[in-house]
Amino acid sequence: MTSADRFVDAGLRTWRLYMDRAGKFFGSLSPPDLQLEVAPSRNRLIYIWGHLTAVNDAIFPLFAFGPKRFPELEKIFIAQPDRSSAQIPDAAELQKMWTEVDAALCQEFQKLSPSDWLQRHQSVSEEEFVREPHRNRYASLLGRGAHVAYHLGQAMLAKQK
Amino acid sequence: MTSADRFVDAGLRTWRLYMDRAGKFFGSLSPPDLQLEVAPSRNRLIYIWGHLTAVNDAIFPLFAFGPKRFPELEKIFIAQPDRSSAQIPDAAELQKMWTEVDAALCQEFQKLSPSDWLQRHQSVSEEEFVREPHRNRYASLLGRGAHVAYHLGQAMLAKQK
Numbered sequence: 672m673t674s675a676d677r678f679v680d681a682g683l684r685t686w687r688l689y690m691d692r693a694g695k696f697f698g699s700l701s702p703p704d705l706q707l708e709v710a711p712s713r714n715r716l717i718y719i720w721g722h723l724t725a726v727n728d729a730i731f732p733l734f735a736f737g738p739k740r741f742p743e744l745e746k747i748f749i750a751q752p753d754r755s756s757a758q759i760p761d762a763a764e765l766q767k768m769w770t771e772v773d774a775a776l777c778q779e780f781q782k783l784s785p786s787d788w789l790q791r792h793q794s795v796s797e798e799e800f801v802r803e804p805h806r807n808r809y810a811s812l813l814g815r816g817a818h819v820a821y822h823l824g825q826a827m828l829a830k831q832k
Numbered sequence: 833m834t835s836a837d838r839f840v841d842a843g844l845r846t847w848r849l850y851m852d853r854a855g856k857f858f859g860s861l862s863p864p865d866l867q868l869e870v871a872p873s874r875n876r877l878i879y880i881w882g883h884l885t886a887v888n889d890a891i892f893p894l895f896a897f898g899p900k901r902f903p904e905l906e907k908i909f910i911a912q913p914d915r916s917s918a919q920i921p922d923a924a925e926l927q928k929m930w931t932e933v934d935a936a937l938c939q940e941f942q943k944l945s946p947s948d949w950l951q952r953h954q955s956v957s958e959e960e961f962v963r964e965p966h967r968n969r970y971a972s973l974l975g976r977g978a979h980v981a982y983h984l985g986q987a988m989l990a991k992q993k
Binding site: 672674675677678679680681682684685688689709710711713785786789804805807809810813814816817818820821822823824825827828829 | 833835836838839840841842843845846849850870871872874946947950965966968970971974975977978979981982983984985986988989990
């Protein structure tokens with residue numbers, strides 16, 4: 672492994688660690704568990720699970736991997752707060768989507784060279800990227816991993832009583 | 833900037849982002865605010881602030897930067913759960929410790945070359961590191977940053993009502 676490979680490896684391991692923890696946590700919850708709120712009148716666990724799935728799904732276009740797998744999630748779990756949509760996916764559907772997004776992202780991540788990781792993501796134009804080269808795929812991976820950790824911390828409050 | 837510099841920059845930016853968010857959040861709380869719990873019967877905000885300060889302070893010996901600045905924090909905020917210690921630092925003391933640890937860590941981080949970042953941290957022996965080169969300073973930085981994000985997510989629940 673080169674030094675650059677080591678840095679990529681560290682980013683992917685941190686991502687994997689929190690994705691595994693989140694996947695195990697949400698995947699073990701019963702449908703009634705998923706209705707629990709992380710704190711009084713705050714998000715339900717099912718909403719946080721859907722939110723993380725939707726935000727991770729958006730990595731496909733952001734990293735130029737292709738379209739989102741489940742574009743319908745954005746409206747329910749990103750654009751709107753919890754309890755806004757009359758119909759949201761149930762536990763079995765979310766489990767399937769979570770697993771599919773996670774597996775497909777991992778597959779794409781493995782194809783990237785260290786230099787690919789340092790290329791711009793699609794929310795920044797080529798011109799902007801010349802001035803702001805820190806807006807690269809790798810930086811987004813770290814940001815998205817921290818986003819999983821942020822919400823996992825909240826989710827753990829609902830169940831560990 | 834070389835590629836290696838870019839990876840280090842991404843790790844430090846993610847660290848900085850969550851440290852700034854946490855510093856701003858906790859630093860704006862009044863003493864009564866700091867007594868709020870993140871969820872019923874769970875950690876108080878002052879405990880989470882102290883916990884993050886203590887865990888960050890432990891980066892000094894972990895990264896071979898020198899001794900902890902405030903070794904007394906470990907017993908109160910890591911070894912014991914909230915409400916175990918009769919006496920804990922107050923808001924003004926924690927603010928001072930948080931700022932000092934943050935500033936001194938940043939100063940040390942700036943001195944490291946990309947190759948220094950990929951050296952082992954002090955919880956792994958030289959022999960283990962040969963087999964497990966992923967246990968380096970950089971990977972720990974990412975892990976500690978995610979740890980800040982994890983608890984910040986919880987802390988935000990107490991105040992944003």
